[in-house]
Amino acid sequence: xxxxxxxxxxxxxxxxxxxxxxxxxxxxxxxxxxxxxxxxxxxxxxxxxxxxxxxxxxxx
Numbered sequence: 870x871x872x873x874x875x876x877x878x879x880x881x882x883x884x885x886x887x888x889x890x891x892x893x894x895x896x897x898x899x900x901x902x903x904x905x906x907x908x909x910x911x912x913x914x915x916x917x918x919x920x921x922x923x924x925x926x927x928x929x
Contacts, residue, residue: 878902 873881882898911917918926 873907 879902880901882902883895886894893901
């Protein structure tokens, strides 16, 4: 099974919004999906940070 296209993901997200959704609601949802996809792509490329590194950065 192939992954849905970005267009299909946006259509699906729009279908899940209430009928009275605003443009801001739409943009927020698309932005959220974009950030999730970006994180998954980074994970696939091995661009991760260890738990210890996160703790070290937060303690600065």
